[in-house]
Amino acid sequence: MNAHPRLSLNQATIKYASLDEALRVTVEAGYRSIGLWREPVADLGLDEAARRVADSGLRVSSLCRGGFFTLPEGVERRAAIDENRRAIDETATLAAAGASGSAAVLVLVAGGIPAGSTDLVGARARVGDALAELVPHAASAGVTLAIEPLHPMYAADRAVVSTLGQALDLAEPFDASAVGVVVDTFHIWWDPEVFEQIARAGASGRIASYQVCDWQTPLAADVLLSRHYPGDGVIDFAGFTRAVEAAGYRGDIEVEIFNQAIWDAPWREVAARTAMAFDAVVAAELDPVAVSTT
């Protein structure tokens, strides 16, 4: 069984698997790459997790996730910044443990508007402040902080960064090796400026991750769980994939799906179905000679 050589299974797609189980399912389904989450790594301990990743022979395409940068100065903000420093170190360790072509990319979710506040502008400014604090640590660890714009329906409680343009504005004061962006189709497919912004991201070398999953209506009652297999919804994956390729991205492409029905399905089935969906709507647009060179 073989998945596309640039396809990476984000571990959140099989959320209830331990790291060991996720690595095994991913290898057995013929993938060459996996996107990791901090919690299953912590369950094993970083050093042991790194050994298992190395043993798997898989590339690591990213670590999810850091961020949550919108609190005003104080004890909780300091704790968040410290947590992000640890996440940066974990990213470096896991990418080094992964096979050649692994990406030392830490996905960042900006954080929402603090409870009781209506100051969206201030919350956004504090995201930039946090990046400025973390960039020296990221640069010395060789890790790229990847700002992920989240769909505007999450702007209040999860991420005050809602568009790719805004993520690029936040990234551009810093070196592209230290701060990039995530292009996640689910979050940005609706944006009338998205293709220009993908080109802009490519021109400055800031596409740190490309993630694909689909948007379908009606939305799930819990809107966090409303992601679908590529091809099952309204997103133009051919258009997005051509744009990301044209922007020069040649790294792994993650499928990351939060969906209760998919979480409840057997992991092998999910991995196989994901690979088929990817072949059907994404793979045809990829440069046939470029296997991951991240």
Place this chain on the structure above:
Amino acid sequence: MNAHPRLSLNQATIKYASLDEALRVTVEAGYRSIGLWREPVADLGLDEAARRVADSGLRVSSLCRGGFFTLPEGVERRAAIDENRRAIDETATLAAAGASGSAAVLVLVAGGIPAGSTDLVGARARVGDALAELVPHAASAGVTLAIEPLHPMYAADRAVVSTLGQALDLAEPFDASAVGVVVDTFHIWWDPEVFEQIARAGASGRIASYQVCDWQTPLAADVLLSRHYPGDGVIDFAGFTRAVEAAGYRGDIEVEIFNQAIWDAPWREVAARTAMAFDAVVAAELDPVAVSTT
């Protein structure tokens, strides 16, 4: 009892009221303006509805709604265009029946991506085509078509126009008296460019309606019903209202709330609570001498 002189109760806030009941509740709560919907007007018949509106002494701030312009050419698209011509005529009739200062504004919802399609770009282009078809009729009727950008969580199934900037791009080929935009806080509060776009809309005289309601998380299971009284959520109404005032808008300001709990509450309570919420978070930012001059 007196509501703010520029406050208008959008009839959808008391959804289960007939037109007669809505007019009575609105007058008794001390409002001077109401936003109408086509369905309750149709229940009475247009001529009778116009008489009742005239008898109420209220201004009409807008009629909801036209639009649904994204179908490809064919019988259904022709039916939608014809329906919009009727809606334009109704808007003119009802605004003429309303008190002095009524606005002949037809609110337009663009429509979603046609079933089975992933062609968002094509769907958007068809919205512009429909406007071009309808503008002569609107201009001769003295009606402003007001494009309402809807929150991106509705982009698939309801409105492919998601930002104020995009609505203005669609409006600008046409005279500002014929095509304007709706500034609805609920839909656009998250947009990093929103204040620049409000200024742009003002500079070209295109703010045809200003609507206020709040965003709260978690979202309702049916995301259409997730609107709240101003002040009950995360939106910075002072900032938005200052921006809309600075852009030169001096018309009525509608409160339009889709929320099952509010729909289930007694209409008089809802009208009173709406007026109090408006006084608390919107009124302070309004020019004290400008009563509606639309």
